[in-house]
Amino acid sequence: MPVEDDETLREILNRRTIAVVGCSSTPGKAAHGVPKYLLEHGYDVIPVNPFADEIFDRPAADSLSDVDERIDVVCVFRPSEEVSGIVDEALERDDVDVVWTQLGIVDDEAATRAEDAGKTVVQDRCIKVEHRRLVA
Incomplete structure (x- = not known):
């Protein structure tokens, strides 16, 4: 089951290196604003976007x-999908x-595969909202 409890979410938010798949170079998009917020709060954000060379002055993978x-x-x-x-x-x-999949992004089958492989899964939650609520 994907994580629902605040204690586990806090533990996850204590991890510092976050690869953002679908990170956007376009201001105004959530995929830009959320990782920018994470950077501003001390996280090491690694942008992953095959259509960008650099986002936030960092190389994009x-x-x-x-x-x-x-x-x-x-x-x-x-x-x-x-x-x-x-x-x-x-x-x-x-x-x-x-x-961690952001708001509105759900794949229960993939989540189960990840959990079966020992990964922790958070689905359909905004990491920025959870950070503000539990950490900031």
């Missing part, structure tokens, strides 16, 4: 497999502890 740094949390800003492939990529990495 084409995919999770192209990220050299350790990743604690994969935060997903892509449509629900793309979550399965993103989870597959996350499962290929030994360092990813958490897969």
Whole structure:
């Protein structure tokens, strides 16, 4: 079951390196504003977007497999139908502890696969809203 309790959400929000899949370079989009907020609150945000070279003055990776740094949390800003492939990529990495899908993004089958592989899953929640509510 995806995480629902505040204690576990706080623990997740204590992890510092977040790869944002679908990170946008367009101000005004949630996929831009949320990772910018995370950066402003001390997180190491790794933008993942194959259509951008750089976001927030940081190099943008084409995919999770192209990220050299350790990743604690994969935060997903892509449509629900793309979550399965993103989870597959996350499962290929030994360092990813958490897969977090933003508001309105749900794939129960992919969530179950991630959990069965030992990953913590948060679905259909905004990481910025949860940070403001539980940490800030």
